[in-house]
Amino acid sequence: MTNSTLDLIHAHGSVRAYKTDPLPASMVETIVAAAQRASSSSNLQAYSVIAVTDAARRARLAELCGKQMFIAQAPLFLAWCADLARLDRVCALRGYSQSTEYVENFLIGAIDVGITAQNAALAAESLGLGICYVGSIRNNPREVIQLLGLPRLVFPVVGMTIGVPEKPPTLRPRLPLQAVLHRECYNFDQDQSLREYDRTMAATGIYDQRQVPVPGKPGEVEEYGWLEHTARRVSQATRAFMRDVLNEQGFALK
Ligand SMILES: Cc1cc2nc3c(=O)[nH]c(=O)nc-3n(C[C@H](O)[C@H](O)[C@H](O)COP(=O)(O)O)c2cc1C
Structure with missing residues (x-):
């Protein structure tokens, strides 16, 4: 459609x-x-x-x-x-x-x-x-x-x-639809979609870095894709001052 x-x-x-x-x-x-x-x-x-x-x-x-x-x-x-x-x-x-x-x-x-x-x-x-x-x-x-x-x-x-x-x-590819569209209740079975997207994003060539070690498999490397990029991103605390600034602006956040 x-x-x-x-x-x-x-x-x-x-x-x-x-x-x-x-x-x-x-x-x-x-x-x-x-x-x-x-x-x-x-x-x-x-x-x-x-x-x-x-x-x-x-x-x-x-x-x-x-x-x-x-x-x-x-x-x-x-x-x-x-x-x-x-x-x-x-x-x-x-x-x-x-x-x-x-x-x-x-x-x-x-x-x-x-x-x-x-x-x-x-x-x-x-x-x-x-x-x-x-x-x-x-x-x-x-x-x-x-x-x-x-x-x-x-x-x-x-x-x-x-x-x-x-x-x-x-145009930047998006996650497979089934990763974000859950029917009736939450679907925890997402690994396949995530790995598929990882390969799709790696193939776009948008990442500077090309290869990374495979976690838990010493000596093995794999393509740097969305999984590694995103895991690195979300494992860092960001803008930890946010609550303080919101409080200063009058948002108490109780
Ligand atoms: C809330 C929000 C904040 C964002 N902040 C930035 C930013 O500071 N700098 C930037 O280059 N892109 C920023 N983006 C753009 C995202 O990186 C971009 O939407 C995402 O990578 C998907 O790519 P696309 O919009 O080209 O499809 C932001 C997007 C959103 C929704």
């Missing part, structure tokens, strides 16, 4: 090289208006997005976000933020005080961000633009919060570069 929406979705690949020309000013409004159509938990719309086009600010963001220079190159950077500050105002206007101290409150904002940002991504791609999410906006969150002037109860969850691609993106 196919249609133009499915074709667009299946054509996605992250773009990390952009033409530097500015986008027409109306483009960001078209993209964010489409993003706003996304579903939202209780229609709270607990997110905000900061559109950054100023070259100096994009360059600073590139520095703060893992020195990823495509961030300075792309004409538009969107900082997607969980935003409970607006709801504080809603409460104040009606004489209430907002409960913001639970993990659930932050989750509501973070989920709204994810859904809304992905709507924006598809809207941008439908206009012939390329995008790349920027999770490393959380590498130096205090500095990003200051740079973007984010108030209490607003937290930068993810960034996104948008611009005209320098060249069409390479």
Whole structure:
């Protein structure tokens, strides 16, 4: 089964090289208006997005976000933020005080961000633009919060570069469907899918490293693929300061 929406979705690949020309000013409004159509938990719309086009600010963001220079190159950077500050105002206007101290409150904002940002991504791609999410906006969150002037109860969850691609993106294979689609209840039998995907990803040649020792089999080597790459990635603690920064921004996470 196919249609133009499915074709667009299946054509996605992250773009990390952009033409530097500015986008027409109306483009960001078209993209964010489409993003706003996304579903939202209780229609709270607990997110905000900061559109950054100023070259100096994009360059600073590139520095703060893992020195990823495509961030300075792309004409538009969107900082997607969980935003409970607006709801504080809603409460104040009606004489209430907002409960913001639970993990659930932050989750509501973070989920709204994810859904809304992905709507924006598809809207941008439908206009012939390329995008790349920027999770490393959380590498130096205090500095990003200051740079973007984010108030209490607003937290930068993810960034996104948008611009005209320098060249069409390479499509990165996904896990076999059966690894992510479980029917009726959770299927623990995933090793075959994982090994199949490991070989598929190794064959793309995207990894710098070619061979690694086989765990538990001294002297044997195998191709460096998604399994090794991903195991290395998730065995490291990342951004262990996150709870502290969230607390500082007013998200108590009880
Ligand atoms: C939440 C999130 C954060 C990401 N952060 C970064 C990032 O900081 N830098 C980057 O180059 N790509 C980033 N990406 C892009 C992923 O690496 C990419 O989506 C993934 O490898 C799949 O590749 P594809 O999008 O080209 O299909 C991020 C993606 C998501 C969803």
